Structures are given as structure tokens and as C-alpha cells.
Amino acid sequence: MSEDFSITDFLVDQVTIGEWSLQKLPNDELSVQNGIMVTRSSRYPLMVDPQAQAITWIKEREPLMKQFDTVITLNVPNLRDSLKMPLENGYPVLIESIENEVDPLLDPILEKQYTTKGGKKKTIILGGGEPLDFDDNFRLYMTSRLANPHFSPELAAKTTIIDFTVTQGGLEQQLLGRLISFE
Numbered sequence: 001m002s003e004d005f006s007i008t009d010f011l012v013d014q015v016t017i018g019e020w021s022l023q024k025l026p027n028d029e030l031s032v033q034n035g036i037m038v039t040r041s042s043r044y045p046l047m048v049d050p051q052a053q054a055i056t057w058i059k060e061r062e063p064l065m066k067q068f069d070t071v072i073t074l075n076v077p078n079l080r081d082s083l084k085m086p087l088e089n090g091y092p093v094l095i096e097s098i099e100n101e102v103d104p105l106l107d108p109i110l111e112k113q114y115t116t117k118g119g120k121k122k123t124i125i126l127g128g129g130e131p132l133d134f135d136d137n138f139r140l141y142m143t144s145r146l147a148n149p150h151f152s153p154e155l156a157a158k159t160t161i162i163d164f165t166v167t168q169g170g171l172e173q174q175l176l177g178r179l180i181s182f183e
């Protein structure tokens with residue numbers, strides 16, 4: 001047993017933390033722990049992000065979102081069509097401005113209700129429509145700008161809720177990190 005054991009150091013190496021820092025994730029302890037949860041969780045992340053730090057990081061981390069314009073909101077005119085290409089091709093999707101609930105159309109994705117056909121080909125049915133191909137590389141990120149959202153227990157059970165709200169200690173670490181980088 002190590003006396004100076006750190007779960008953060010155990011789960012992620014300094015090279016990865018450096019990459020995240022280059023992708024504009026603050027390098028304070030809380031932000032690194034949040035980054036671990038975003039990248040390692042088995043459920044899709046729902047990030048409480050009033051300062052937009054998570055949005056900035058995810059957009060830098062996933063350049064395909066800019067390339068294929070897969071940053072959307074829940075009130076996009078045809079949500080199913082907006083998700084079709086990313087689901088079938090394995091592109092990342094960022095859904096911004098989640099308030100307290102998500103569209104029930106997303107439930108099959110959040111609950112990973114895909115079926116396997118012919119050995120490896122996966123399909124998923126959204127909103128009672130035609131089955132869509134599902135690529136295992138598909139990634140879904142959701143963010144809420146609300147500082148204190150009231151998510152339903154059902155939504156909490158389907159996602160990993162991660163609070164990116166800056167704390168006093170985290171802000172001190174971020175400012176210290178910026179000062180050191182200027183020096």
C-alpha cells in the first residue's frame with residue numbers, strides 16, 4: 001500500500017492529462033476527475049456546465065463535431081434525422097442546453113437498446129421509425145448551462161451526471177496554472 005496513493009494518478013497518466021490540457025480542459029484536480037468520468041464511464045455523460053468549460057473541452061477533443069456539424073440542441077427541427085448520420089457512422093454528438101428533461105426519442109440511445117443482427121451489425125430504433133445502423137464508435141455528450149438543474153431520477157439512472165461547476169479551490173488551481181504557464 002502506498003501512503004501517497006492517488007486515484008487520479010492510478011486511472012490516468014500525465015500524458016493524457018497534458019493532452020486534455022492542450023484540448024482546453026483546466027488541469028485542476030476536479031476537472032481532471034471529471035475528465036476521467038467523461039472518458040471512462042459506461043453511460044453517456046450529462047455535464048452540468050455553467051462556465052462552459054466542458055463544452056470547450058469536448059469541442060476541442062472531438063474535431064469531427066465541427067467537421068460534420070453534430071453540435072445540436074433538443075429543439076432542433078428533426079432530432080431523429082440529426083442523429084441518423086452520427087449513429088450510423090460513429091461520429092460524436094454534443095447536445096447543448098439540456099434543462100431538466102431530455103426528449104424521449106433519446107431513451108433507446110441512453111439505455112443502449114440496440115439489437116445485433118448477423119453477428120456484429122447493430123441496429124437501434126428511434127421514435128418507432130425504421131431501424132438505424134449503430135456504430136460502436138458513436139459518442140453522445142450532453143450539457144446543461146443551468147447551475148442547479150433538477151434532473152429526474154430516471155434521467156440520472158440513464159446517464160452519468162458530472163458537475164463541471166468551478167469550485168473556489170478549482171479556480172485557485174486554474175489561476176495558479178495560468179500564472180505558472182506565463183512564467
